[in-house]
Amino acid sequence: SVLDECPSEYHVYVLGSPGVGKSAIINQFTTSEFLGASDVHTDTSETRASVSVILNQEESVVELLEENNMATLDEPTDCDIDAYIIVYSCADRSSFRKASQMLKRLKEETGSTKSVMIVANKVDLARTRQVTCDEGRALASTYNCKFIGTSAVLNHNIDELLAGVLSQIRLKKYGQ
Numbered sequence: 001s002v003l004d005e006c007p008s009e010y011h012v013y014v015l016g017s018p019g020v021g022k023s024a025i026i027n028q029f030t031t032s033e034f035l036g037a038s039d040v041h042t043d044t045s046e047t048r049a050s051v052s053v054i055l056n057q058e059e060s061v062v063e064l065l066e067e068n069n070m071a072t073l074d075e076p077t078d079c080d081i082d083a084y085i086i087v088y089s090c091a092d093r094s095s096f097r098k099a100s101q102m103l104k105r106l107k108e109e110t111g112s113t114k115s116v117m118i119v120a121n122k123v124d125l126a127r128t129r130q131v132t133c134d135e136g137r138a139l140a141s142t143y144n145c146k147f148i149g150t151s152a153v154l155n156h157n158i159d160e161l162l163a164g165v166l167s168q169i170r171l172k173k174y175g176q
């Protein structure tokens with residue numbers, strides 16, 4: 001079986017303003033239906049996790065690293081990263097502006113060609129929504145990225161996010 005082989009290991013950076021739900025999303029990944037095993041470390045501010053994901057009969061290990069700002073992100077770091085998840089809260093316009101800045105910096109200054117998933121988290125907060133899904137989709141399409149709306153508290157679209165990121169990584173690695 002392919003599951004007997006040593007799984008590929010991928011590194012994913014989870015970027016976004018403090019409070020948008022990065023830790024909550026990473027923690028929810030550990031309840032995924034695709035999960036083989038997981039190991040999560042929550043520091044004071046930044047969560048780090050390793051999750052084994054079995055998707056299309058193939059196991060991959062996804063290492064997730066949370067970053068509140070992009071201080072440690074430069075070209076050499078980008079080389080070791082397979083994909084980015086940029087999170088904002090749709091109930092917080094300033095976090096959307098921050099996400100836009102991070103995406104612009106990543107693509108234009110760092111020159112990254114890695115796949116990026118733009119995540120609008122907290123879609124459950126309908127009454128206090130400040131950013132529409134159309135705005136999120138428009139931002140994503142500016143740089144040819146994928147977009148998904150999630151709720152970490154309701155576990156809505158969290159499995160789809162994890163599967164989507166891994167699919168994008170495999171697509172870039174193996175082609176279609």
Ligand code: GDP
Nearest residue numbers: 017018019020021022023024121122151152153
């Ligand atoms: P981080 O700083 O980006 O890691 O954000 P956290 O994961 O610590 O979440 C910040 C706060 O937002 C916590 O109180 C979470 O419970 C809350 N939160 C995270 N995701 C959601 C969500 O999808 N919906 C709602 N309503 N609250 C959320």
